[in-house]
Amino acid sequence: MKLSYDGSGFSGFAENVGVTTVAGEIRSRLERVYRQPLPLTCSGRTDAGVHAREQYVHFDVAAALVEPERLRRSLNSFLAPDIVIEEVRVVDPNFSARYTPLWRQYRYLVLNQELPDPFQAQTSWWVHDQLDRAAMDIATRKFVGAHDFSTFCRRPRSKPDASLTRTILDARWSDRIDPHGAPDLLQFEITASAFCHQMVRAIVGFLVDVGRGRFSCEDVEVILGSGDRSRVGNLAPPHGLCLWQVGFEPYEQNRGATER
Numbered sequence: 210m211k212l213s214y215d216g217s218g219f220s221g222f223a224e225n226v227g228v229t230t231v232a233g234e235i236r237s238r239l240e241r242v243y244r245q246p247l248p249l250t251c252s253g254r255t256d257a258g259v260h261a262r263e264q265y266v267h268f269d270v271a272a273a274l275v276e277p278e279r280l281r282r283s284l285n286s287f288l289a290p291d292i293v294i295e296e297v298r299v300v301d302p303n304f305s306a307r308y309t310p311l312w313r314q315y316r317y318l319v320l321n322q323e324l325p326d327p328f329q330a331q332t333s334w335w336v337h338d339q340l341d342r343a344a345m346d347i348a349t350r351k352f353v354g355a356h357d358f359s360t361f362c363r364r365p366r367s368k369p370d371a372s373l374t375r376t377i378l379d380a381r382w383s384d385r386i387d388p389h390g391a392p393d394l395l396q397f398e399i400t401a402s403a404f405c406h407q408m409v410r411a412i413v414g415f416l417v418d419v420g421r422g423r424f425s426c427e428d429v430e431v432i433l434g435s436g437d438r439s440r441v442g443n444l445a446p447p448h449g450l451c452l453w454q455v456g457f458e459p460y461e462q463n464r465g466a467t468e469r
Contacts, residue, residue, distance in 0.1 A: 210235075210267070210281075211296040216260040217331050217448065218291060223254045231255075231292060235266070238287050242280065243270055252306045252455045253313055256407070258447035260332065263454050267306040272299045312378060314400040314454040315409045317445065318385065319417065322393040333394065334413075334449035340420030342395075345382055348419045349397075351429040352412060353377045359436040361412050362405035375408065377401045378460045382416075398453070400460060413445035 212235075220228035224236070232249050239247045252265040277297040284294045318333035320326055325335040355376040362373045378400045385396040397413055415432075418424050423442065424432070432440045 210265070210294055210298075212264050212266065212292060212294050213262050214260065214264070214292040215290075215331070216255060216258050219257065221255060221257045221259070222251055222261075222264070231261075231264075232266075234288060234292060235284070235294075236268075238284055239268060242283065243274060245270070250306045252310050253404070253452050255450075255452055256410075256447050259450045259452070260448075261452040264452055265306040265310070265455055267300065267304060275299055310455045310457055312400055312402050312456040312460045313404060313452065314398065314456070315404070316451050316453040317397040317399075317409065317413045318449050318451075319395040319397065319413075319445075320393065321395055329394065331448055332451070334417075334446050336417060338421050340395075340417065341422065342382065342420065344422075344426055345416050345420045347426040348416055348424075348429050349380050349382060351426070352380050352399075352433070356433055357436060358405060358408055358433075360432055360438055360440055361408050361415070363407045363438075365406065373405050375401055375403055375405060380412075407444060409450060410444040410447065411441060413449070414443055415441045417445065418442050 214231055216231070218229065219231050219234075222231045224230050224233045232251065236247055236249055239249075247268045247270060249266045249268050253261070255261055255264075275297070277299065281294050281297045288294065318329070319340075320329050320333040320335045321337075321340050322335075323337055326333075329335070355374060357372075357374045359373045364373065365371055380399040381397075383396050383398070385394045397416070399409055399412065415424065418441075419426065419428075
């Protein structure tokens, strides 16, 4: 299933006891339809408050039981508008929403102006400090490539020795056209084969601090190579982040589409 959601009212994608999650809401509806346990596998486990424009999940059930369009309408009648199921398909048993994709792309919005904007409050981080975009652009380019992102990731408790090396395929800042007329809405776009926990928010928080002058462009290699999480500042807030696209073909073949 291909879906999108506004993460504002959810404690993340993954299920957790006692809280409302995207996966929990979808699974409970699916199990009412099929009357059997149906755990979900997703392309990216977004944190509390994080949105998704393009998320994929899969679940295992006999194909003969699935009527894709009927199931899509049924789920949307309960889940929309906070969660919208855009497409339902029967796929090859070897397909995995987690392992089949070749890359993921996230976007983060920063509203850089003197006053906050109520129309952007749920989907962007308001930063009133004047930012040095040139410095941010230079620092951003230094993240592209394969690096150990221990400095910018939350290490998983269940796998404390897990590798945090990730390959960034592309990263860039751009000005985004805002339908409400905000002139200073900045968009950060980052694409990688995979991400580790809180990686994008940590990178965005650091790059904004570069723009504020708290770090220099030359600090990137030193801090990235230190592996010391305490060397960087606070995480960017979750509500500015969106899982934007999940790719099933090599990234370079899709680069033109992702830059629109």
